[in-house]
Amino acid sequence: MAMASFHGNKINPSRFGLGQLKYFALLVPIAAFMVLPIVFIFSQSLKPLDELFLYPPTFLVHKPTFENIDRLLSLSDLTAIPATKYLFNSLIITALVVSLSLIISAMTGYALSKKQFRLRKSLFEINTIALMFVPTAVTIPQYLVVERLGLTDNYLGHMLPLLALPVGVFLIKQFVDQIPGELIEAAQMDGAKDLTVFSRIVVPIIKPAMSTVAILAFQLAWNNTETSTLYMSKETLKTFAFYLTTLSTGIENNVAGQGLAAAAALLMFVPNLIIFIVMQSRVMDTMAHSGIK
């Protein structure tokens, strides 16, 4: 049979072939271009003071030093509050948001997929519509709600608004859909209660989806500046991401501050990167089921 030449290159190939060179030729430069700002954050944050002042400015660092990061973590003259306090706030808030939103999304996704109740379909549809509710569009009424609930100047004000994660519920529900109903019924026949079915059978199977939601929740909480800006007036309650915004104002004309801001940006970026690297195969596993049907 006369096969056209393009058939030779398969989607998702198992090994390298010369025919793939053209794809690499396109992808490698693009990837390099995309990664430039990240390289820049690393390089800039590791530059000693004299290199920051170099003219013309250099892209890569020559004599890397941890001076900036040291200065950032010991610094307290800017706001009288050490950067570590903001870091501490962010860590606590992020840890709680990730774990709570995971539990909540998993329970909700399971119920929406496997439980029979009257509002099942409509609730899932409402959730799918909620995927589109851009937070910025509801900032103002959300602010009023938070204020009414007395959550301003309160750690809960950072956390509660982030816990309902429509994307998380959506991804988990789609993933639970593939668990055969018979598996759950069999366990129920053996006398397993709902909570046991959920924790012993469902949760272990949906771990990939939960990892994905964990990443999304992590990014949301860790990168979050809005709740600090809007709901917190006490400086000691604000997050590290917010602190970074205070460092970045005016850095265009403040070369010494650039190293500091870059060091803070680095501290923001590295945890995101590590978590994504560790969990990337699970993420891809989840995403295969993420379609909207």
Next chain:
Amino acid sequence: MKQAAELLQGDKLHGPRSEPLKLRWYRKRTFRNELSAYLFLSPYLLLFTLFIVIPVLAAVGLSFTYFNTVQAPKFIGLQNYVNLLTQDSEFMMYVLPNTIKFALVVGPGGYLLSFLLAWLLAQIPRRSRTLLTLAIYSPSLTASVAMAVVWLIVFSGDSTGYLNAFLIKWGFINEPIQWTQSPHYLMPIMITVTLWNSMGVGFLAMLAGILNINPEMYEAGYIDGIRSRLQEVWYITIPSMKPQMLFGAVMAVVGTFQAGDIGVQLSGANPTPQYAGQLISNHIADYGFIRYDMGYASAVSVVLLLIIYGFSKLAWRLFGEKDGER
């Protein structure tokens, strides 16, 4: 007699499964089931209602009022919407055109780019794919505040700024350019930066979608006479991953309208210099948190939600499965 009536009713309700005892057990079981379903759902429903449903409804409600956060909201009917259409010259002259321009380039542009990159990545073996995917996704992993730091340094307005120093060195310009303060350059910079980190969740979904297409689909396609890569993408790849394409499209729409902060972060001011980078979301923040006209800001929010909903519906129309196909 009574029993017979009950039996009959049971028949009507649940079909022919009708000894009363079994029926009662069945009802009890479904009731229990519903109850446990709601127990599982309750934390989410509570938070979802508090922080999503109520705010959306409140936005709609407040949009019909004048509300300055000090006095109680005063009902003024459609006044805010009328003002938005007739009085707010900044909105009509800058904010709306900017938003449309920004959304048209960043939305479809970012979407096509993420599909193209996902497709290219699917053509290479696993190990190198993982590495390149990470590189391409890395800007999206970076918080926008961290990104702003990078861009502020790169686009710094004096001659020590990276871009200025580079352009001066190669003789493209003689004078440093105030990139982020210049109404001329702010929008292009915003678009570039947003495209840079537009490879979000949708990109990952599309990549996974392409990788999970059954190879037999392609074999069947070749037998049916598909003759080029382009035909292959159009007739097999895209139709086979419609659900992921739709998810990606919805995420792209949301991401596009969410990205509004970047202009304010780069220029350090709201409104941005001469409204050059002012988008709807900045306009909302401007009226809500700077001028404290919450009613008006809410009306703008409602318009924004409607625009997003409209675009998502459009995506639905393009990629949603028809009912017959399910």
